[in-house]
Amino acid sequence: xxxxxxxxxxxxxxxxxxxxxxxxxxxxxxxxxxxxxxxxxxxxxxxxxxxxxxxxxxxxxxxxxxxxxxxxxxxxxxxxxxxxxxxxxxxxxxxxxxxxxxxxxxxxxxxxxxxxxxxxxxxxxxxxxxxxxxxxxxxxxxxxxxxxxxxxxxxxxxxxxxxxxxxxxxxxxxxxxxxxxxxxxxxxxxxxxxxxxxxxxxxxxxxxxxxxxxxxxxxxxxxxxxxxxxxxxxxxxxxxxxxxxxxxx
Numbered sequence: 001x002x003x004x005x006x007x008x009x010x011x012x013x014x015x016x017x018x019x020x021x022x023x024x025x026x027x028x029x030x031x032x033x034x035x036x037x038x039x040x041x042x043x044x045x046x047x048x049x050x051x052x053x054x055x056x057x058x059x060x061x062x063x064x065x066x067x068x069x070x071x072x073x074x075x076x077x078x079x080x081x082x083x084x085x086x087x088x089x090x091x092x093x094x095x096x097x098x099x100x101x102x103x104x105x106x107x108x109x110x111x112x113x114x115x116x117x118x119x120x121x122x123x124x125x126x127x128x129x130x131x132x133x134x135x136x137x138x139x140x141x142x143x144x145x146x147x148x149x150x151x152x153x154x155x156x157x158x159x160x161x162x163x164x165x166x167x168x169x170x171x172x173x174x175x176x177x178x179x180x181x182x183x184x185x186x187x188x189x190x191x192x193x194x195x196x197x198x199x200x201x202x203x204x205x206x207x208x209x210x211x212x213x214x215x216x217x218x219x220x221x222x223x224x225x226x227x228x229x230x231x232x233x234x235x236x237x238x239x240x241x242x243x244x245x246x247x248x249x
Contacts (some may be wrong), residue, residue, distance in 0.1 A: 003168035035093040036234070036241045039209055042126075044216065045085030052077040053238050055111055056225055057161040070162055071235040072242060079125055080214045088126065090211010095229070100129060100141075100204040106168040106194065106213070107228040110145065112159050113221045120180035121146050121217045123224050125167050131180045131201050138207065139180035144173040144191055158208045162225070169193045176201075 037051055053074050053211055057067035069075045080087055112124050127141040145165045146152055152171035154163045166172070173191040184200040186192040192200070212224050227234045228246065235242040 021128045029140055034091065034241055034243070035221075036091050036211075037089065039088040039090055039092060039211065042088035042209075042213070045082065047080040047087035047214070049076060049078050049087050049089040049212075051075075051238050051240070052173045052223070053236045055113060057111060059161055063126055065160075068224040069111075069223075070164070071233065071244060072237045073132070074239075075109075075111065075223040076212065076236040077223045077228060078214055078220060079100070080220045083099070083216055083218055086214065086216045088209075088211060088213045090213075091234075092127070092209045093212040093220065095127075095206045096118050096208070098128070098206045100203060100206065101198050103198075103230060104168065105166075105228055105230050106143075107164060107166045107226070108224055110166050111162050111223040111225075112157075113223070114159050116180040117159055119218055120168075120220060121215065122213050123211070123214040123220065123222070126213040127205050127206055128203075130167040130207045131184075132203035132205070133180060133201050134183040136179045136183075138178070139151075140177040141197065142175055142188075142213070143194075144175065144188075148173045161173055164226070170195075174243065188240050 007141065016246070037189065051074060056065035059067045060098050066181060074088060077156045078087060106125060112120065112121055112122060122145045124145055125143040129139055129141055130137050148165065149171035151156065152169040154165050157163065172194045174194055174197045175186050175188045175191045176184060181187040186197055186200060212227070213218055225236050231246045233242050233244040233246055
């Protein structure tokens with residue numbers, strides 16, 4: 001028998017119409033600070049990333065926005081103004097020393113609060129790592145949601161709706177920055193899948209952070225939620241980051 005929700009410090013009902021697939025059961029979570037926040041050294045200009053309520057999406061013809069965030073009632077709101085700005089938001093503690101090869105599942109949800117996705121690059125997952133390949137001891141591993149294909153990215157991308165991106169699935173596109181990208185032939189111009197990335201860096205470890213970034217390319221207004229690393233979902237809520245655990249059925 002499952003423990004009551006109160007035992008996990010969460011009395012919010014689960015949202016059924018935007019959550020994970022039926023093959024996975026998401027247990028209630030615990031609100032914790034856990035060192036999540038803006039990574040100042042990787043942030044440029046005056047962008048904003050703040051835990052917020054909503055946003056709610058529109059999936060039908062009604063005026064009202066009724067699609068809730070994937071988990072709970074909140075998310076991480078992101079605003080990046082000009083092409084000179086960059087935001088990085090993540091965790092600089094709990095993933096440090098984790099072997100890249102141990103990450104089997106890496107997913108997140110994106111809400112693009114835009115009129116159109118034409119020319120718009122979405123927030124990505126960025127991992128700062130020690131590649132343990134070649135002479136470099138630092139690289140950023142960057143997921144490219146805009147060029148990834150199904151099942152990694154939605155077959156049809158929509159604005160003002162919550163959609164999930166599976167950065168660990170087939171069709172994913174990743175690259176490594178700096179000299180490491182050329183050494184393993186996973187560059188921004190010629191990216192590789194997450195499976196290939198791990199195979200080319202078998203001894204890589206997460207060093208400084210894992211989180212969400214929005215680079216210096218185009219303005220963006222929207223949100224992200226439900227960052228899943230293996231069996232743990234980090235649910236971004238107005239009052240903090242809620243840690244949930246996924247149990248496969």
